Each structure stands twice: as structure tokens, then as C-alpha cells.
């Protein structure tokens with residue numbers, strides 16, 4: 001069984017993330033969306049909130065499971081018996097960090113393979129932080145995030 005792990009902050013998830021997840025499920029048997037619990041960052045949404053949002057946004061896709069992890073990705077992957085990481089690439093600026101992460105993970109565990117999926121052009125400029133900035137100033141985010149996440153953002157930034 002081909003299990004992919006898509007790790008990330010998803011704070012919050014955007015249509016760019018959802019697009020990667022949906023396209024990735026076309027080429028795997030199971031995809032685990034793994035929210036990283038990062039104690040060094042102060043997230044906008046708690047891990048529980050992000051997990052709930054992703055579950056709601058992906059409820060129609062039976063190949064997807066949403067969970068969270070802390071610590072090293074390689075350790076989490078060993079625990080669940082997975083070896084394939086999927087990551088999205090938007091621009092050259094993503095490449096350098098992604099390249100470094102992929103090599104570090106491979107160095108920690110040579111069995112790990114990282115696959116990169118190129119963004120769909122309509123999501124090229126989407127990032128969680130840009131969307132939060134727009135939401136904060138009451139801008140229109142309909143085309144950037146799933147409905148449940150739009151509602152969560154509106155609630156968060158209500159004046």
C-alpha cells in the first residue's frame with residue numbers, strides 16, 4: 001500500500017494545500033495530512049482547530065486521514081510505517097528550503113523519499129500568511145480557502 005505523508009503547518013489550510021492533497025490522492029492509496037505541532041511558533045489556530053478544519057474540508061475524500069505529530073518527521077513516519085513525503089512547490093523561493101528539508105530527512109532515514117508536486121497556477125501566490133492578512137482587513141478570501149476555513153477566519157478576526 002502506497003502511503004503518502006503531507007506534513008505542514010496548515011495555519012490555516014488554503015485551496016493550494018487542498019489541491020495538492022486531492023491531486024496526490026490520485027497517485028497513492030492513502031494520504032496522511034500531518035499537522036506539525038511546533039512549540040517554537042505561535043500559531044493562529046490551535047492544532048485541534050486546524051485538524052477539525054482539514055477534516056471538514058476533506059470529508060469527501062476517503063483516502064485522506066488528518067492527524068498531528070510533534071518531534072521529527074522521520075520518527076513519525078517510522079511509527080506509522082510510511083516512507084513517502086509529499087510537499088508542494090510554488091516558486092523557486094520554496095525550492096531552497098524544501099531541498100534542504102528533503103536532504104535532511106533522507107540523511108536521517110535513507111528509506112524516506114520526498115516527492116514534490118507543483119502548484120496549480122491559480123494557487124501560485126497563495127500562502128496561509130497572506131490569506132490571514134487579507135482576512136484581518138475584511139478582504140474577500142472566497143477563492144483562497146474552503147468555506148469552513150473562511151468562516152473560521154472571519155470568526156477569528158471579527159471586530
Ligand code: ADP
Pocket residue numbers: 007008009010011014015016017020086087088089090094118119120123124125126127128
Ligand atoms: P510549512 O510550515 O511546513 O511550510 P505550510 O502549511 O506552509 O507548512 O506548507 C506545507 C506544504 O504545502 C509545503 O510544501 C508548501 O510548499 C506547500 N504549499 C503551501 N501553499 C501552497 C500552494 N499555494 N500551492 C502548492 N503548495 C503549497
